Amino acid sequence: MLKWYEEKSRQSDVVISSRIRLARNFAKYPFSPKLTFEQAEQLCEDVYSRLDEEKTTLEDIIGKYYYYDITKANEIEKEALVERHIITKKLAQKKQHAAVVMTEDESVSLMLNEDDHIRIQAISGGLNLLPLLEKVNEIDNLISDKLQYAFDDKLGYLTSSPTNVGTGLRASIMLYLPALGTSGKIEKLIDEVSKYGVSIRGVYGEGNKNIAYIYQVSNSKTLGMSESDIIQNLISIVDQIIKQECRRREYLLETNFDKYEDQVYRSYGVLRYAKQISTADAMMLLAQIKFGYDSQMIESEEAPSFYKLMMAIQPANLQKMLGKNAGTKERERARAKYLNESLPELLDL
Template sequence: MFGSVSNSGGLGPDYTTPTEWLRGQGRCSDVVMSSRVRLARNLAAHRFVPQADRTQRAQVLSLCRRAVERVGPLRWVDVHTAQEFERRLLVERQLMSRQHARGKLAGGIGGPDEPRGLAVSLPDERLSIMVNEEDHLRIQVMRSGLGLADALAAADAADDMLEEELEYAFSPRFGYLTACPTNVGTGARFSVMMHLPGLKLLGDIDKVRRAAEDMSLAVRGFFGEGSEAVGDLFQISNQTTLGKTEQVLLHEMEAEIIPRVIDYERHARRMLVEKRRMTTLDRVYRALGTLRHARLISTDEAMELLSLVRLGVLTQLIPAADIKPINALLLFVQQAHLQQIVGRELTQQERRSERARILRERLADVG
C-alpha cells in the first residue's frame, strides 16, 4: 500500500513532512542535526524479550499497549503485521531501530512476525515507544539541534506515566534491569546526530573518535549500531549507564564532548572556506551540479552530494539558500520515502531515476 500508512498504525497523511531530526532548528543546528534520549525498561515478573517465548512476548505486548495508550495522543503500529515498506518508512524517519523492523532477537532468532509494536506521537513524531525490541519498552524522544536536556525531561515524563500503569524490573543495587548489561542502571542512552563534512574533508574525523573514546562514547553511522556514516552523518552516544546518574550522563554529553566536536567541525569549516576556498567551492558546486543534472543516482551518492551542498549553504559558499529543503532531501532520497512520494513500488533502476528527478526538481532554484 502506498497511500497513507495503514490504520493499524503508521504516520498518517503527512509522510512528506520532514520529521523532528530534520527541522534544522534548535541550538547548534548547523552541526547537530538532532538529539535523542532513549530509556530502556522491562516489566517485573516477565521474562526479558530474548528469553521469552512467543506467547510471553504477546502478553507483554498487550500489557504495554494498554499502558502506552494512556500516555497521550499516540498512533499505534503493530509492527509484526505491518508491511515491509511501512517498517522501512518508520526506520528512515528514525522512529524505530532496524532491529525492531526485522524482529530479530539476540542470537539472530526470530523474524518479521515476532509480536512487537510501536507508538508514535503525532503530528510532531518527537516521542516514539518501541515494545518488545531488545527490552520490553524503549522510550525515545527526539529534538532538533542540541536539546538533550529537554529530550530527557520529556522522556522522563512519559516514563513516569508508564510506570503508573506498569511495574518495572528494578534493583535497589543496580537500578533498572535490562536485557543488555551495558544498559543496566539508568537505562538511559543519550545520542546526538552530527553533520561533520568539514572534519571529513580535512581527514580529521579521527579527532571525533578519539574524543569519544576518551569518554567511553560510541561513534556510529546514520542508522545507529552497525551502520555507516552516510552523508557525513555520525551518531555519538554513551555506551554504559551503570554507576552514573542521568544528570551525569547528560552533562558529559551536552556540556563536554558534544561542544568539543562542534568546535572541531566549525573550525574545520572555517579552514575550508579561508584556506582552501577555491577547492571547496569547486567540490560544493560540482556536487550541486551533479544533483541538478543527474538522470540516475543511488541513495549513498545522493547523500554524499547533499552533504556537500549543505556545507556550501551553511558556509554561504552557496548564497541565500534555505537549509530546510536540503535537510528534507536527506530523508526523501531514502528508498521507502522515495516510493511513498512516487506512489508505487519501484525497481532499483526506477528508484535511481525517480530519485534523480526529485533532486533536479527540488534543487532547481538553489545556487
C-alpha cells in the same frame, strides 16, 4: 503538521538532532529474547491498556499518537520507519508480536518488544537533550505507576544487554562533520572520546561507517552515573567537537576556498539535472551542497531542509512516496527527479 526534521533548529550547521532513549523491562515477564509468542502479545496489550487509561495525560505530554503493529506491516513500511529512526532494524525483523507507539510528528516513539520490553524515545532537531529527558521521564513515570519495572537496588534498571543496565539511558546527538570527515580526523576523535564514556558511530549506528559526514555521538556508559551526569558529560564533549569542526572549516576555506566552492557548485549542478542517481551519491552531493550553504558560498531565497531530503531519498521512503515497489533503476530515476524539483534556484552572489 511539520515533522521534527522539517523544523529549523539552532546550530543546524553542525547539530542535526538530539535523541533520548530509555530501556525498560517489566518484572512480570522474561526478557524479550525469551518471551513466548503469547507473552509478547500480552506484553503489548498491557502497555496499550495502560496508555489508554492515561490517554488525556499522555496527549498533554506528547500530543496525538497512534499504535502501529510491526508484525502486520510490509517490508517497505518497516524499512521506512527504520530509515526515519522511529524503530530499529531489530524491531523490524521481529517474528514475535512487536509494535511501536508513535506521535504524528514522529518526535516520540515507544518500541514494544525489541531487545527490551519497552524503549521510550524522544527526538528533536538541534541540541535539546534536557527537554527531551524531561519528556521521556514523564512518559516513563506514567507507565511505571501501574506496570512494575525490573529493578535492582544496587544495579538499577535491569536490561537484556549489560551495556544498558543502570539508568537504561542512551542519549545521542547527530552531527554533520564535513571538515573533520574530509580531513581524516574522525578515527582519532573516536579514540579520544571513548576515554570519557562516549562513542561515535555512523548515522544508523552500524559500526563507524558514515553517510554524508553524519555521525551519531552517544554515551556508552549507563551504570554508575546519574541521568544528568550522563547528559552533561555528553553535551560537554559535543561542544568540543563542534568547536573542532568549526575551526577546521575555517582552515579549509582559508587555505583552499576555490576547490570547495567548485565542488559545491558541481554537486548542485549534478543534483539539479541528473536523470538517475544512487542513494550514496545523492547523500554525498547533498552533504557537499549543505556545506556550501553553511559557508555562505551559495544562497537561495529559502534554504532547503537537507535532512528531510536525505530521509526522503532513502530506498524505502522513496518507494512509499511512489506508492509501489520499485527496482533499483526506477528508484534512481525517481530519486533524481525528486531532487531536481526539490532544490531551489540559487541567488546570484
